[in-house]
Amino acid sequence: MTDMPGYKQARRSQIVAAAQALLKAQDYDHIQMRDVxxxxxxxxxxxxxxxxxxxxVYAAVLMDWAQPVFAPAVADTGPAERRVREKVRGIIATFERRPGFFKVCMLLQNTADANAAALMEDFAAIALRALSAxxxxLGDQESADTAIMLWGIVNTMLSGALLHGKPIADAYRVVDAFVDLVAPRLSPG
Structure with a gap:
């Protein structure tokens, strides 16, 4: 997108913002391209x-919408355990506030559209990078593996809560339990 002229970037951003507003107001299944x-x-x-x-369109919406959640913390030198716990709780809370966005995220994991699939791969990579940091x-490989495990737990627990009516408190409890398991091996800063 950065190779687009400014006016095209602005138009694309306008489309993404409009699509995002539609998703906040109604279910994805009821939105048509004409509506966007x-x-x-x-x-x-x-x-x-x-x-x-x-x-x-909606893969781009997810990327745009999630940027604040996955953005690197501003020089947070606090304990790694606290940082990861707050980040994961923030991810859960963000999707809890907008369950329609989580539903779209799940639907797009199996998209046949190559452009959407590429954006969803970027979305997952950004999430994993944010967590593995x-x-x-733990070291490069183990930090990446631990992030993958945690991302899998988050997705599973959010699926249960937001798509199948399980208590959202279970999602917070299970991710906290995972962080508790890993915490003794994290450096204090």
């Missing part, structure tokens, strides 16, 4: 010049 075009005040053909499908004291 209308909300963004662009022609349907223009929308398709930027995005190959509805899945592609707090496990850095």
């Amino acid at each position: 075009a209308d909300a963004a005040d662009v022609a349907l053909g223009t929308l398709y010049r930027y995005f190959s499908s509805k899945e592609h 707090d496990f850095a004291s």
Whole structure:
């Protein structure tokens, strides 16, 4: 996207913002590409010049929406255990506030659209990088493996809570238990 001229970046951002607003207001299954075009005040053909499908639009929405959650902490030198616990609790709380976004995230994990799939791979990579940074004291491979395990737990627990009606408190409890297991091996800073 950074190789686009500024006006195209602005138009793309306008489309993503409009699609995000629609998802906040209604279920993904009820949103049509025409709705996104209308909300963004662009022609349907223009929308398709930027995005190959509805899945592609909403993969971009997820990337944009999640940036604050996965952004690196600003020079946080506190204990790794606290950093990872707060980060994971923040991820859960963010999806708890917007369960429709989690549903889209789950739906897009198996998208056939190559553009959406690439964005979803980036989304997962950013999430894993953000988590593994707090496990850095475990070494490169083990921090990456631990982040993958934690991301799997978060996804499983959120699926149970947001898609299948299990208590959200279970998600917080299980991720805290995982952090408790790993915490003794994390460096204090």
